[in-house]
Amino acid sequence: MQAPKLCLVEDDPIMGESLTHRFALEGIGVDWYRDAESALAGIGEHPYRAVISDIRLPDMSGEELFGRLLAGDAPPPPTLFITGYGTVEQAVRLLHLGARDYLTKPFDLDQLLNKLRTMAPELFTGEAEETAEPALGVSPAMRRIQETLQQLAGHRVSVLITGESGVGKEYVANYLHQCESRGREQPFVAVNCAALPENLLEAELFGYEKGAFTGALRQHRGVFEQAHGGTLFLDEIGEMPATMQAKLLRVIQDGRVKRIGSERTIRVELRLVCATNRDLKRAVRNGEFREDLFFRINVIHIEIPPLRERKEDILWFAQRFVERCSRRHGVRRYLLPVSERYLCQQPWPGNVRELDHTIERACILARQEILGPRELGAVEGRQAVEGGDLKSHLVEYERQLIVEALKRHQWRILETAGRLGISRKSLWEKMRRYGIQGPGEE
Structure with a gap:
């Protein structure tokens, strides 16, 4: 018998990778689609127990996607929508159409998991006691x-x-x-x-x-x-x-x-x-x-x-420490994929205690929501880490930071530059250097 799975529809690679990684840590099977048409085809072939979709997708809106699901022969799976640009009106329309729930970015991943557990508890069947709180790790x-x-x-x-x-x-x-x-x-x-x-x-x-x-x-x-x-x-x-x-x-x-x-x-x-x-x-x-x-x-x-011998637990702890610090200090903080790779490549001689202190320090001192390698303690001259030297990791981090900021501000250059604390000219130069193109650009 096939294990129950979740359908994720998200075009943002950073958000999609972060969510799929967290679902995997929680033992939830997930198929990730980058556009609505692919998701519709997948939903037609697989009996997903729930759907999580961004409202803004490259080929159609989330409302159109849900309308197509409603028009199908079978009732749609329980569906939750997420967006960074959502409004109350959108939420009300979707809920009236039959969507199960709605979250606005940024959101707490534990909040999403709690909603998902209510929507589709069968996704969590088989967790047994090994993921019961307080869990010790996923390794x-x-x-x-x-x-x-x-x-x-x-x-x-x-x-x-x-x-x-x-x-x-x-x-x-x-x-x-x-x-x-x-x-x-x-x-x-x-x-x-x-x-x-x-x-x-x-x-x-x-x-x-x-x-x-x-x-x-x-x-x-x-x-x-x-x-x-x-x-x-x-x-x-x-x-x-x-x-x-x-x-x-x-x-x-x-x-x-x-x-x-x-x-x-x-x-x-x-x-x-x-x-x-x-x-x-x-x-x-x-x-x-x-x-x-x-x-x-x-x-x-x-x-x-030691933590270095169970690298699966590094991200499991890091995500929880970030969420705990966000709640404790009343701030929003997120880890980029490049930051997660950086954390996994460190030796952590002080083990979980050192990781905890590193995350808390970064959450308090960071000047933006996203925690990159710099905020986590990366400095020029530190020994190169597996998979590339530090400079290449920092370049990738800067590119991801710019893309994330552009999406949050709907690709408005002046607003994005102000949020990043750089001039509009500098932002254009960095976009050209990293090959960052806006929606619809070739």
Whole structure:
């Protein structure tokens, strides 16, 4: 049986490529047509579950396209129109004709997906749990990790998460917690074992009674007590001092914790998730980490690959970071295809954390809506990236930026030049240099 598919009608190559890429990341099958006649022929041959079409197409308007669909022998698929130049009148006419919905550029891709999920939920059948929020990534490695975490729900065994700094170990731990809690109010408590000196770490983990030491002016519940019934995440467990390792082992074995300055033990039930960027097996061999503690915390081992080894996740994260920053800072930001290629060709030694910071900085400092390689940190002299040197990528970016601006301003040269911050003469020169021609030009 053929999987359900989506029909996309969009003549803008930048918008079309961006949408098809996002649909692919979401697991949605899509056929992309650049003009209405091709789309009509395709719709006649394939049982598409939904149609997404631009209102302005090179050979006919979206209204004409929808009229042709209505005139066919079969009812048209649920149809949503998008446009950068739409009006309320157009939206009303299309809705009265029977279109399902309407969006005006620029729009949030998550908003489009939510509308599509309402229009044609069968397109999302087969997502199963692997794309359920909060998703961990679209690469095979992260999908396997997500499946493993879902299987662990209901089994409170200790989990050890390893991977380079910045790969998202706490995010993965939090996802496991959400699989476990399934909407119930259960605590998730995180502690960085490397951030506290030994005496403070003991007080933070196990708590203390009032007067237990100088400065203990009141009773304090440790994180084991705070996480009772939920999840305790101990980050950088490999940096824990040897004496603290012994005390932690006792709590794990007994399931009971004793506050500093108290003789009474308190029963705690929780899931313990530990994380480290160190090789704990080597640390055990070197006498730096207790072997018995290692076996206790390493019942289930989750290793997160570095971002450079799962390039599919780079764009998946980048798109979400751009959308999140747009909402957070009240701005509209978009990635061009050349920007996406640039991101995928970077080594990201700081992994997801570095990518997140790069996107947020670009969103805040960019002077236009489109984020190009320059906004993302590309500078002359940086090592050439795969598929061409930096100069060629920046030239392609400038061309795409000009084409996008011209389309947004309906090819009005003076308005476009003003929006780009250059003179009309400079814009004409750049258009000639890059071979950019307006609608109807040969």
